Amino acid sequence: MNKHTSRRGRRTASAAAGVLLTGLLFGTAACAPQGAPAAAPAATMVASAPSAVSRAATGVSATASAARQPATTGPLLDASVPVRLDVPAVDIHTALVPLGQAADGSMDVPGGQPGDPGGWYKYSPTPGQLGPAVILGHVNNLASPQGLFFRLHEMKHGEQFTVTRADHTVAVFQVDKLAEVKKATFPTLAVYGNTNRAEIRLITCGGYDAATGVWTENTVVYGHLVSSHKA
Template identity: 50%
Template sequence: MQLGLNTDGTAEVPPLAPGSPAGWYRGSPTPGELGPSIILGHVTSNAGPAVFYRLGDMRPGDEITITRADATTATFTVDAVEQYPKADFPTQKVYGNTDHAALRLITCGGIFDNTAGSHLDNIVVYATLTDDSA
């Protein structure tokens, strides 16, 4: 699934439907290219756990394998997992250029605010390309 920008300039997210996949932000490099490839997904849906439900459980050293549209794969190794308040999201750190092929997996996390209908934080997994079968 490819994602773009909303009219307010924020990143589009996948549909909040059960079984909805994570999506690649098409304004970022494809996985394995120089720079941070951005993949966004939900932690929960209106029917329970979603595609990134266990994203916050990842740890440095874990591997992530991405299958690209051309059926080649890119394997990344997790460098860090961070949680940020949405009100203080480090946009440049997450979306800014890198000097290597990187991956950012992003979902919601932290406390769920029933009034706002969303989580108060974001979880970001930072990873570096370690194998490219292209």
């Protein structure tokens, strides 16, 4: 194991552990596909995400959740906010900003202007901690059909990418799979639920329906931590 990885986080369940995940929408404006009009449709990228208060609302204690957490495997890192994502295989290179929740309870999303960074959902684990860290990016932006995560759907099993963290650690992740999922049947537990290792999800919208002007799917990349090193 890399000397910069730590197993102290093994005593803590993932941020999504042991909860009944609440319905939470995260909308993404200007998700126009290639060839769509410049006045892009207001689309929603639907997923169900755990909120900061979900565990308390269900009456499941952190101690009980940790007790049910399966045996962990692979390297783990202590908590540190992610500041940059680099995915060379699909030419994604971006700063990251923390994303919380809007006043209506929906998940915040990154800005939709060209050059706006991607976002890390701050109620998910930080990349490298036990559980699934969640990073969002737009498939398009307000000026172009080709946004930050426009090529996310091209990612393949085994490809590696990195997340640089505020503690100057670079977490190296490997793609496990890519899935195109229907918003109506979004796999909430698979995306946000317990894991026995440090994992990550990269999410954007997909499945643009020109007839209705909405996005019907999400593109989700699943990956796991394989190593880390100093930046």
